[in-house]
Amino acid sequence: MKLGEKLKYLREAEGELRGLRRAITQQEMVRALRAETGKALSQSYLSQIESGARPHLTNTTRQVLAKFFKVHPGYLVDDPEGYHAELMSDARTVEDKLDLWLVSGAERFRRDAELKQALLAAARHEDSRRCLLLLNAVIDTPGLLDRLFEVLSGRGGGSSHSVHDEAVDRGGASGARSGTPGSFRRSGKKATR
Numbered sequence: 001m002k003l004g005e006k007l008k009y010l011r012e013a014e015g016e017l018r019g020l021r022r023a024i025t026q027q028e029m030v031r032a033l034r035a036e037t038g039k040a041l042s043q044s045y046l047s048q049i050e051s052g053a054r055p056h057l058t059n060t061t062r063q064v065l066a067k068f069f070k071v072h073p074g075y076l077v078d079d080p081e082g083y084h085a086e087l088m089s090d091a092r093t094v095e096d097k098l099d100l101w102l103v104s105g106a107e108r109f110r111r112d113a114e115l116k117q118a119l120l121a122a123a124r125h126e127d128s129r130r131c132l133l134l135l136n137a138v139i140d141t142p143g144l145l146d147r148l149f150e151v152l153s154g155r156g157g158g159s160s161h162s163v164h165d166e167a168v169d170r171g172g173a174s175g176a177r178s179g180t181p182g183s184f185r186r187s188g189k190k191a192t193r
Helices: 003-017 026-037 043-051 059-069 091-108 113-124 128-140 144-152 163-169
Strands: none
16 A cells, blocks of 8 residues: 555544544644644645655654554555565554554444444544454353343443443543543443443
8 A cells, every 4th residue: 555545544534533424634634733743734745645746754744644643653654565464463553454444344334323433432442452352252251242232221220320430430431542431322322230
């Protein structure tokens, strides 16, 4: 994949993560970069990168873009001929690729609001891989999936406070990349026990 293609893909993922339901535009990215990193890049510069007219980044620009998109700086180069991403084993690269895959999946299922939200929540989490491994463990544990749906949808009886409130009481609120605590939701209602 070429650098320009990667930048377009990252803008698409960033737009989804920000709830825009579309790619963040180059102009929106310029404003966000300035506001969030204090660094300035021009829209024409981004356009040149994406079109392939500027095939290489300076190290400073690479660092700014990597910080903005939360990817490893090494991702922001053209892949060499014959390169296959599947061969990479760096944990951060795996996490980045997994996050992009989850965002892409959310876009494919955008008409299913609950599924889209679930995929984006996993992508925003600091450890998306661990989230999916936990999901696998839940599915493999007989009866646990149904019991969790009961508890999270409010049919499990018991306490009237939310699962999120209980996690906060224990000091273990779930965190998202955005820094806002997550809560379990089903059918638009806060889940209770």
